[in-house]
Amino acid sequence: MESSRADRSTSNDMYMDEFKLQSVDLEVEENLSRHRTDGFSGSKALVVRRGAPFRISLQLGGRPFDPNTDILKIKIMLGRLYAIMPVKNSPKPSASRWTAHMDLASLNPLQPSVLICSPASAPVGRYRFVLCAFTKDGARICTVSQFTLLCNPWCQEDSVFIPFEDQREEYVLNDSGLLFMGTAMNIVPLPWSFDQFESGVLEACLNLLEVSPQHQQNRRMDHLNRNDPVYLGRVVSAMINCEDDRGVLKGNWSGDFKQGVHPSQWTGSGDILRQWAKSGFSPVKYGQCWVFAAVMCTVMRVLGVPCRVVTNYNSAHDTNNNLVIEEYYTKTGLKLNGSKDSIWNFHVWVECWMSRPDLGSAMDGWQVLDPTPQERSAGVFCCGPAPVKAVRDRRVDLIYDVPFVYAEVNADVHTIIVDQGQVLRVNKDTEKVGTLVCTKAVAFPRVQNITGDYKLVKSPMSTLSSRSSRSSDDSTLRRASTAAAAGVLLFLTLDKAAVSGQPIGFTVKIINKQKKTKRFRMHLNAQAKEYNHSPSDTFWESNGVVQMGPSEVKILQQKIMLVQYEDVVGDDLINLAVVLEDMSTHEQALASEEFNIASPQLIIKIADEKSVAAHREQTATITFTNPFSHPVSGVLIIAGAGLIQDRATFRMPPLKAGGKVEQTISFIPRMVGSKMLHAVLRLTDVRCTVRGFKMVSVQSR
Structure with a gap:
């Protein structure tokens, strides 16, 4: 009997002497919250921001971890790039190296925690890491896991740091917004879901980097260069259009959209990016400037780069670089197509916030990037990043594409009356081009006038800065x-x-x-x-x-x-x-x-809108009144990032002139915060798209 007890005691001692690394807990929920990436929680993957620590916990079996005799090492890998770091017992911060140390505040010998921190200049992308434990007995035990690393606008050492929290909320975390179309005298707001936290979008944006020519030609250099938002901006700008690569969107300005979707029918970026990824990276048909810009805004926000969509009214395309746009009329007032130069009533691009060490700190801040394929930059259809300050100061000697952007907002217009090949009169207008440059205001659904960031403002259009995008003064x-x-x-x-x-x-x-x-x-x-x-x-x-x-x-x-x-x-x-x-x-x-001519608007009402809560069913009613002199019919599409999982589609039967129709829809909000429910009615009887939106404040239950 005594012998049996001794045997069991010896057996237990041997078991306790074994060091078993059973698994690694990535503490996903805690890390997503700490890194402000909890919007990506649907993917159940670890998504963190560079320059800030994230915590992992080791699940051990057998004897406890002994920091005096056991050694932990971590190998971080991005493609063929890697860094090996020993896990220290106390933190030793480094601005340029990966570091790891034991989390002494919550040290549990059977469940020790490790804090891992990347440098603020680490490349973004999908990482793998291997954690190895070396015991005093010479045993080596390893486990493998992965995470995604993004830029960090909350980190002062990061080149995309933007100093105000409301701007970070707007330009990184906001998953819906307004684009602006129409004319400077009658602005038309276009609701858009950026969808950066919707299913499949993060994966599509990371795929975009890996499908790019830069990655395919030299993966190591691509991974190294991904630390720089200037590089990321140029890669993404080129990859949004498909002119030189396996890009996301095919542009079409012909008026014939039978082989795809009319650009005005898109309501958000998620459908486009998911379709592109699902097709094996074949271009989605079709896009025009606002679609290109909105999708790029989504990709940059996903990557952690602050981004906003900008509209330039009366945007010049100066093909011969003389800063003059010529427009021709007959003596009866008929406008002719007599010039290779052109003025678009509006053109839409994006601005990204970043420092520019390649140009000097004076050029830090907002940078113009334009994914619409207009002209080649270094042989590729992309544009930027051109510092907005360089455009304003006419620093046309600076990279990238500053002269092109400068002409878009500053060219002169010569209006020429001709008759039988003879010039009858020439009028000169120095203020028409770049009449208004605007974006969505921070935290509010209205226009923000940023013309003065691009040029010396001479026009009274500055009164637009405080005007609601939905009203007309x-x-x-x-x-x-x-x-x-x-x-x-x-x-x-x-x-x-x-x-x-x-x-x-x-x-x-x-x-x-x-x-x-x-x-x-x-x-x-x-x-x-x-x-x-x-x-x-x-x-x-x-x-x-x-x-x-x-x-x-x-x-x-x-x-x-x-x-x-x-x-x-x-x-x-x-x-x-x-x-x-x-x-x-x-x-x-x-x-x-x-x-x-302003289209009619859809009116959206939320039932009991003051008590909208996450994960609780809500009801909305969309109303349309036919202003035309004949019956109309169409298709109604309702969407909303964080509100509706998949967009809802309804067919509207013929509605008589002056008639009114209502459509009710139920939805269950998934995310807390200010969200946008928006609807598009594509009429089949007239070439008209009717839109409406409603901001919804979603509370926690």
């Missing part, structure tokens, strides 16, 4: 297009913002500066146009003769009725021009204006 919308000829002044002014369903009213004002009677032949012409093209054929015109007494001022009120313009409501804009010809001298004066 007529005092800021009225703008006169003015022309002068010998003895006469000509003004063209919209009476108010054009709204679908209502007549378009405008005023022609003529001032006879001479003290003698004059007779003028007046031509009025309206053409539909896409935001980035020259106008199509005339859809409305008016002609007449105007008799003017000496020094007389004449004001002529004009209207374009609904039945005359409703076929061009929606995605099209209007080019309106008036030409005045002196019937005795044949001198010409021209005034023109390009404007959009």
Whole structure:
């Protein structure tokens, strides 16, 4: 009996002497919260930010860990790059090296914790790590795991550090926002889900880096260079379009979208990125500038680089680099396509926040990056990062693509009247290009005017800085297009913002500066146009003769009725021009204006919106009223990052003129915070997309 007890005692001592590393707990929930990556919790993977420690716990069997005799080493690997670090008993911070130390505050011999910290300049990407324990008996026990490392705007040593918490919330964590379209006089907000925390998006963004030509050609150098947000920005800018690589989006400005999706039908980045990844990295069809920019914003926010979407109204594409854009009209006010240069009514790009040690600290801050394929940069269709400060200061000697961006906001416009190849008159406008540069305001669904960051502001458009994106203040919308000829002044002014369903009213004002009677032949012409093209054929015109007494001022009120313009409501804009010809001298004066007709809006109401809570079913009602003179039908799409798992689609049957329809939808919010529920109604009877959005404050239960 005594012998049996001794045997058992010896056996237990031997068992306790064995050191067993059973598993490693990545403490995912705690680390995601600490690193502000808890939005990625759906992937159940460890996602952390560089320059900050994350904690892992060792699950041991057998005897406890003995820090005096047992040794832990960790090997961190990104492709073929690696770092080996011993686990120290006390912290020894390093700005340039990976470090690891025991978490003495919670030391449990059978479940010891280790804090691992990357340098603030570590490359981003998918890492593997091996943890090995070496015991006093010479045994070696290893376990393998992985994590994803992102940039860290909360870390002062990181090159993407941005100093204000509300900006970090907006430009890194906000998963929805507004893009701006239309014209500077009548801004149209476009709700967009950036979807950076939605299923599959993180993986698609990391795949984008690995599919890039830089990675395929030299993986080691690509991994090394991923420490630099300048490099990341150029890679992503090129990979969003597919012109040189296996990029995400195929651009299409032809008007024929039968082989894919019309760009205006996209509601967020998640569908695009997931479709691209699922297809084996075949380009998604189709994108235009705002789609390219919004998807790039998603990718940069996922990678941890602060990013915002920016709209430049009257954006110049100066092909010959002379900072002059020429526009041609006939003497009857018809706008011609007579120049390789062009002005887009709006163009959308992104800005990313980063330091620029390659250019000096004076160029730190917001950088322009443009993924829309327009011109090649170092042989590739990408643009930037061009420091906004360099654009403002006309530092066209600096990299990357500063001259191109400078021209987009600063070129002069020469309006030329021609007849049978002869130039009749040239007007010069130094303020039309870059009329307004804007982005979404921090924490609020409204416009923020940032024109002054790009150029010396001479225009009264600064009043837009505090204007809600959903309202129209007529005092800021009225703008006169003015022309002068010998003895006469000509003004063209919209009476108010054009709204679908209502007549378009405008005023022609003529001032006879001479003290003698004059007779003028007046031509009025309206053409539909896409935001980035020259106008199509005339859809409305008016002609007449105007008799003017000496020094007389004449004001002529004009209207374009609904039945005359409703076929061009929606995605099209209007080019309106008036030409005045002196019937005795044949001198010409021209005034023109390009404007959009605001589409009707969807109205979204949340039932009991003050008590919306995570993981609790909610109800929303979407209402549409038909402003057109004929029945319309269409497809309604409802989406919202953090609110709706998969976008909901409903078919709207024909709705009579003036009729109203309501659609109710249930949803269960998954994330706490300010979220956006938005809806798009794509009408099939007219070329019009109707949108609406509602901000939803989701509380914890």
